[in-house]
Structures are given as C-alpha cells and as structure tokens.
Amino acid sequence: MGKTFLASTIAYLLATGGPDGKGVKRRVLVLDYDSQQDSSKAFLKMDAIPGDDEYAAPLHPEVDEIVDPEWSGRNTSTDILFDSPVYEYPTAFExxxxxxxxxxxxxxxxxxxxxxxxxxxxxxxxxxxxxxPELANDYDIVIVDNPPSKSPVSAGILGAATHVIIPTEPEYDSIDGVPMLLNRIARINEERPDHPLEIVGVVPNKVPSKSRLTQKDEVALAKLYDRNGPTGKYMSRFWLQQRNCYRVMERPSVDESHFNYVHNHHALKEMQKLYELVESSLWGNEI
Ligand SMILES: Nc1ncnc2c1ncn2[C@@H]1O[C@H](COP(=O)(O)OP(=O)(O)O)[C@@H](O)[C@H]1O
Ligand SMILES: [Mg+2]
Incomplete structure (x- = not known):
C-alpha cells in the first residue's frame, strides 16, 4: 500500500527541510511497529538471524559510551512498552x-x-x-509505521497518536479498507473528545499515469473522492503516482542514496505537495 514508503519519505522530507532543503529541518524519530521491519531496514543495517526471516536490532553504535547496567545494547520499539532502557539509534541522517x-x-x-x-x-x-519532556526536547515529531490491522498492538499504538496519514491504492480491496479505518478512528475519537486523532489525509499511492489509468482505476479513484461518500472529505488534494524511482523498499539501504527519488525531477512536484501537507497539518505553515 505504501505505509513504509510514506512514513520513511515523510521522515526524510521533514528532516531535510523539504525537497529544496529550504524549510525547517525537523528532528524526527521513526518508530517501526510493522512486523515486516521495512522502515527499520530503510534506516538501519539490521542483524540477520540465521534460519529466521526476521532481523534483530543491531548493536547500538554507542554501546561503549552509554553506561547502563540494565541495557542490553540493543533496542526495538517494543521496549517502550516495558520498563527497560530505550536508546534510539542514530542513522545516516543527522x-x-x-x-x-x-x-x-x-x-x-x-x-x-x-x-x-x-x-x-x-x-x-x-x-x-x-x-x-526529554522526548519533546530531543524531537519535533515521532513518525510511526503501523499497519492498520485490528491487532491490539496496532490498535493500541493508533490510540496514542495525535495525527494519522493513510495511504491507499486505487483498487477495490485497498479502497474498501479506508472507510473501515476511518470508522475505527471515529470510534477511538469518541473516547478522546478533547484531543481527537487528527486525520492529515488519505493519500492515493501507486496511481498509474493518465495514459495507463484503466476504467476500473478511474472508477475506484472517483469513488474515493466522491464528496458524498465516506472518504471524500479526507482525501488529499494530490496523489502519488506509480513510479519506478519509488520502488526502493526492495533494496534496503542505509545511506542518502535511498532517498534520491525525492529529488527526481519527475517526482518533485508530488514530493513538495506531500511535504506541504504534513508541514501545514502539524505546524500550520503555509509554504
Ligand atoms: N508510488 C509508488 N510507485 C512505485 N512503487 C512504490 C510506490 N509506493 C511504494 N512503492 C513500492 O511498493 C512496495 C511496497 O510499498 P511499502 O511502502 O513497503 O508498502 P507497505 O509498507 O504498506 O507494505 C515497496 O517496494 C515500495 O518501494
Ligand atoms: Mg511496510
């Protein structure tokens, strides 16, 4: 669908001040709660576990400097839920x-x-x-890669968020999930009327270029944007096209080149729109 793509792209855009680098450089913490570990692999060199599909968190680069007898030297986002020490990992990005x-x-x-x-x-x-307060001191924003599943882990994390951004593909299965998720958010909000979970937007992703847009895709997209439908008012004013330069999660990387697509001249306009959407929703900046 593009959850990891969206989460990691937004992290990079905010941290670097947008595609042109002229905006405020936000200090970003990425929490990966997806069992597929793709956001982790986009930013860190994870440790392969022999005979296992999963990866382990790598040894923290500051393991020799941080003196903490209760710390194992490795951390995952799950450690937040336990009374164990948590030290975030630095990445190739300041x-x-x-x-x-x-x-x-x-x-x-x-x-x-x-x-x-x-x-x-x-x-x-x-x-x-x-x-x-230390977290607020260190970061301007925490971005969570969280699947929209009904699991208590997923639901519990969603409940603690302040804002949510939802990618969807312009095809039926994916589109049907959007009103369901919006319903769940509405139910969460019934229990927190004072500080509702704010929907930044539903962002269509992997939209084929106009010449390749099938009748079926077009109907699917129109259904999403229908003002009288359940999703219309949450739709972002732009979408992300299906582009070869975006097919990056297949090759995990931990350096700047991973995000080259943000500066690709074909993608620049939609990257700028995505950046503006997040900046304006979170900090109210009109760019
Ligand atoms: N707009 C797009 N065009 C082309 N490929 C994309 C696009 N968005 C995401 N991808 C690729 O599709 C794959 C799945 O996306 P990903 O963000 O990992 O999905 P999810 O986290 O929802 O499972 C990744 O390889 C990613 O690079
Ligand atoms: Mg993912």
Missing part, C-alpha cells in the same frame, strides 16, 4: 533517529493475559513515553 521493529509481536501479546484490555494498556504506555 535529524533522523530510529527504533526498529522487533518483528515478532509475541512479547507484547504476553503483556497482559486478557487480550481485550491489551490495546488500552499499550495506548497508556505509549502516551506515558510520548509525554516524557
């Missing part, structure tokens, strides 16, 4: 730090024996962590 995904969610599922109460428990832990 303003981007990361906590990689643990892959497996078993440790979280064992937090409480009653699955029903796990989501609110996670929300509480996340909120507590987010409200630490």
């Amino acid at each position: 303003n981007i730090q990361v906590l990689p995904s643990e892959g497996n969610v078993d440790r979280v599922l064992s937090m409480t024996p009653q699955t029903a109460s796990l989501a609110p428990t996670i929300t509480t832990y996340m909120r507590t962590w987010f409200s630490d």
Whole structure:
C-alpha cells in the first residue's frame, strides 16, 4: 500500500527541510511497529538471524559510551512498552533517529493475559513515553509505521497518536479498507473528545499515469473522492503516482542514496505537495 514508503519519505522530507532543503529541518524519530521491519531496514543495517526471516536490532553504535547496567545494547520499539532502557539509534541522517521493529509481536501479546484490555494498556504506555519532556526536547515529531490491522498492538499504538496519514491504492480491496479505518478512528475519537486523532489525509499511492489509468482505476479513484461518500472529505488534494524511482523498499539501504527519488525531477512536484501537507497539518505553515 505504501505505509513504509510514506512514513520513511515523510521522515526524510521533514528532516531535510523539504525537497529544496529550504524549510525547517525537523528532528524526527521513526518508530517501526510493522512486523515486516521495512522502515527499520530503510534506516538501519539490521542483524540477520540465521534460519529466521526476521532481523534483530543491531548493536547500538554507542554501546561503549552509554553506561547502563540494565541495557542490553540493543533496542526495538517494543521496549517502550516495558520498563527497560530505550536508546534510539542514530542513522545516516543527522535529524533522523530510529527504533526498529522487533518483528515478532509475541512479547507484547504476553503483556497482559486478557487480550481485550491489551490495546488500552499499550495506548497508556505509549502516551506515558510520548509525554516524557526529554522526548519533546530531543524531537519535533515521532513518525510511526503501523499497519492498520485490528491487532491490539496496532490498535493500541493508533490510540496514542495525535495525527494519522493513510495511504491507499486505487483498487477495490485497498479502497474498501479506508472507510473501515476511518470508522475505527471515529470510534477511538469518541473516547478522546478533547484531543481527537487528527486525520492529515488519505493519500492515493501507486496511481498509474493518465495514459495507463484503466476504467476500473478511474472508477475506484472517483469513488474515493466522491464528496458524498465516506472518504471524500479526507482525501488529499494530490496523489502519488506509480513510479519506478519509488520502488526502493526492495533494496534496503542505509545511506542518502535511498532517498534520491525525492529529488527526481519527475517526482518533485508530488514530493513538495506531500511535504506541504504534513508541514501545514502539524505546524500550520503555509509554504
Ligand atoms: N508510488 C509508488 N510507485 C512505485 N512503487 C512504490 C510506490 N509506493 C511504494 N512503492 C513500492 O511498493 C512496495 C511496497 O510499498 P511499502 O511502502 O513497503 O508498502 P507497505 O509498507 O504498506 O507494505 C515497496 O517496494 C515500495 O518501494
Ligand atoms: Mg511496510
């Protein structure tokens, strides 16, 4: 769908001051909570585990400098939910730090024996962590790569967010998921009327170029943008096209070249629009 693509692109855009580098350079923390670990791999060299599909968090580069007897020298985003020390990882980008995904969610599922109460428990832990003044001191924004699943982990993390941005592909299965997710957000918001989860926008992704847009795609897109439909008012005013230069997650990288597509002249306009959408939603800046 483009969750990891969107999360990592936004992280890079905000950290570098937009495609032209002239905006404010935000200090960004990326939390990967997706078991596929793609955001982790986009920013860190993860440790392969022999005989396993999953990757382990690498040894922290400051393991020799940080003196903490309770620390194992590695961290995943799941550590936030436990009373263990958490040290974010630096990346190749000055303003981007990361906590990689643990892959497996078993440790979280064992937090409480009653699955029903796990989501609110996670929300509480996340909120507590987010409200630490030290975090606000170190970062301007925390970006979470979180799948829209109904799992308590996913739901619990969504409950602690302040803003949400939703990618969708212009095809039926993906589009059907959007009103469902918006419904869930509406239900979450019933319980937090004072500080509702704000929808930054639904961003269509992998939209074929005009010449390749099939009748079916066109109908699907029109359905999304229908002002009388459930998604219309949340749609972003632009979309991201299907582009070869965006096909980057297939080749994990940890250096600047990973984000070359942001400066690709074909993509520049939509990258600028994406940057403006996030900057204006979060900081109210008209660029
Ligand atoms: N607009 C796009 N055009 C071409 N490829 C894209 C586009 N958006 C994402 N991709 C590629 O599609 C794949 C899946 O995207 P990804 O963001 O990893 O999805 P998700 O995190 O939702 O599973 C990745 O290889 C990514 O680079
Ligand atoms: Mg992903």
